[in-house]
Every structure is written in structure tokens, then in C-alpha cells.
Amino acid sequence: MCWRVTGKVLILAGTREARLLCASCGGLDVLASLAGATEAPRDLHVPTRVGGFGGASGFVAALDGVSAVLDATHPYAAAITRRTVRICGQRDIPYLRLARAPFAPDWTWTRHADAGAAADALPSGAAVFLATGPGTVEPFLDRGLTLHCRRIDPAPAREGVNWIVGAPPFTDSEERALLALLGVTHLVAKDSGGDRAKLNAAGDLGIAVHIIDRPAHAGGEETHDIDQALAFVRTHARKLADH
Template structure:
């Protein structure tokens, strides 16, 4: 047993970290937000400096629990491959995807979603600022939700807010803005925005999850917690 690395950055990761705060773990955040949430465990912030840096960081690590966003495909693919090559036990914990609704417009990419939305539409992007570019300069009214404040950008209005979001709150926001189209990634978990969009009759454009990156995956948080405890040392015994 030893130190378990938890690749974090999601609400699900915060729940895991809180449950294993008595264990020898190190959480890792990419550092994409200015003020990350307190994970209640020792935390490193920032990238690893490429593949060589990540391999060096895994030296002496007893296991890796990957609780990154389901759309962080490149990070997960690299982690799966390197853990396999180094013989480090690996488990990925994700929310199960939302079942497809027959009323949704499902797309493989954000660019495909942008192509499908008519000029003049009032679009709420819940996919984050990294997905914004394909929607610009298309004659759309755009609102994009993000966690941190950002400089003004032509063609988009930022909505700065942190989850969790309630169905009532989402419904009121969409109605106030006069939203006609909601764009979301199929990340699973809380579906307040989807239920609000259904109630208001909005067109929902859903980005499908990337292909399976390999490695063992679970949707069971209790199994993930047990995985960490099995591979880690009790912090008080160090």
C-alpha cells in the first residue's frame, strides 16, 4: 500500500476525496480554474510537463483513480496507457451517461452541433468556454457558462456560476434570456438543465461521449472509494 493519485476536477471527485481524507492520497487538478474547490486532501495543481513528467509523478504511486471529466479524453487515454505500461493499478469513475432522449439532436462533435443550429437562434452553451469557437460568427445569440470571470469577448455573454444548479434556477435563467437552444455534453449526473429545457420546450443539442479510452471503468462511487482504500495507507500510520 502507499499513496494513491486521484485525478480530480469534477464534483464526483470531490465526493471521493472527502470520503478518503483519512487515507494516503494525492489529488491532482489541471489548474484550469482560478480558485479550485478545497478537496480536503493534499492537492497538486497544474500539468505534469508532458508524458515524461507524468511517468515521473507516478513513480512510487500505488494506484490511480481517474475521476476527470468524461470528455477529458486525451488525459484519460494517456493515463490508461502509461498505467498499463508501468503496472500501476487503474480505475476510472464516471457518472453513467444520460439515456438518449428521442427529442434531442445528438452530435459527435461541438462543430457538428454548431452546424445544426439555425441563424438567429438564442443558444445557451453549458459545454464550457473550450467549446465556444465553432459557434462564433454564425449569427447566433450566445450565452456561455463558465466558473471564472473572463475578459469581454465579442459575440458571447459569459454566465459566471458554479454548480450545483437547480431545475427551478435553470428554468428561470433560460426564460429570462429567451433561450431557444441548449447545447450540452453528455456528462451524466445532475440533469437540472435538461429538465428545465424540456419544460420550456427548448431544442437540446447533445454532444455524445468520446469513444471508450480503455481501462477499467465503474459508475459505482462505493467501488471507487474501496479501490482507494485497498491501495492506500492510512495517513495516521505513515
């Protein structure tokens, strides 16, 4: 007879999907992990560690006693996912990637392999709303662009960038009013799926939309279904004694 081994399930979090998943993990031995990219992350209501693992060796050490890994990081957290797939494969630890589904394709969008290609495609003088996060600003600087970049946390002023501080969700009307107020001519976004408000607003206003494609698939099983991800956690997580 083949016995299923249960223990602590490590949930790599940081997304809305991870929050929804963790909210359903009461009574299960799970540990959520946040990279610490935001100053005030939302409470996941399960035991949570904050901060990086300290490279591959630190991640291997963190897997001691872990029965499975549920990777619910952002679809563009490619380096984290590649490392996790590789190490879980080497150590024969069950792995599942929970990623939100991409946006439904739109023929009016211009698609690019990366931020550099998107920046190259923008005309000088364009008023750009960069909805890809502050980590992708560099390729767009010094190109004669009026650059508005949304981020979650406040940041020091930076020459050539107008920081727009805000966290989702946003409504279509809020996004429409913001883009119109800023006089945006081009929207740059990732194919992250989920909230379409900025894309709907850009379409309503006739703003050119440039989409940065997702990184290549890192391997490992993947699902867009939170219920399937929860079933994976329940399969591999032991039940806590006080429940």
C-alpha cells in the same frame, strides 16, 4: 503467497465525484491532482497538487512511488484519460476510471459527435445557451447566432459571446428563469451526467436540446459507482501512521 503492494494512490480530481471520494479518504495515503482550470477550486481535504504534469514525461515522473491511479476527471477530459490509461498500462500500475453515468436517453434530443457537428445543426438567428464550457465556443462563432456561454470564472469580454458566470448546482426553477430571460431557443450540452436541471428547464420551455456525445472509451476499467472507486483506493493506499 501473493502480497498486495500498497503505497500512495494518485487521484486525478476536478469533479464532484472526486470531491465525494476524497472526503472518504481520511487516514489513507492519497494525493489529489487538479489541473488548475478554475481560479478557486474547492478544498478536497486531502493533500492536493495543482497544475499540469508537463506532458507524458512529467506524468511518468509523478508516478514515482504511486501504487495506483484513480481517474475521476470529467467524462470529456479524453486526452488526460487516454494518456493515463496508456502510461499506467505500460508501467503495470493499477488503474480505475470513476465517471458519472450518462444522462438517461431522451428521444426529443438531437445528438452530435462533437461541437462542430452541433454548431452545423443550429439555424442562423438561433439564441443558443452553450452549457459545454468556454473551450467549445469556437465552432459556434460567426454563424449568426446569439450565443450565451456559461463558465465558472469571470473572463474578459469576447465579441459574439455573452458570458454567464456561475457554478453548479442549479435548480430547475433557476435554470428555467435564466433560459426564459435570455430568450433561448436552443440548448447545447454535453452528455456529462449528473445535474439535469438545465435539461429539465429546456424541456419545460420547449427549447430544442442538442447533446454532444462522450468521447470514445479510452480503455481501462471504468465504474460509475463511488463505493467501488473507494474500495479500489482502500485496496491500494497504505494507511497513514498517525491514524
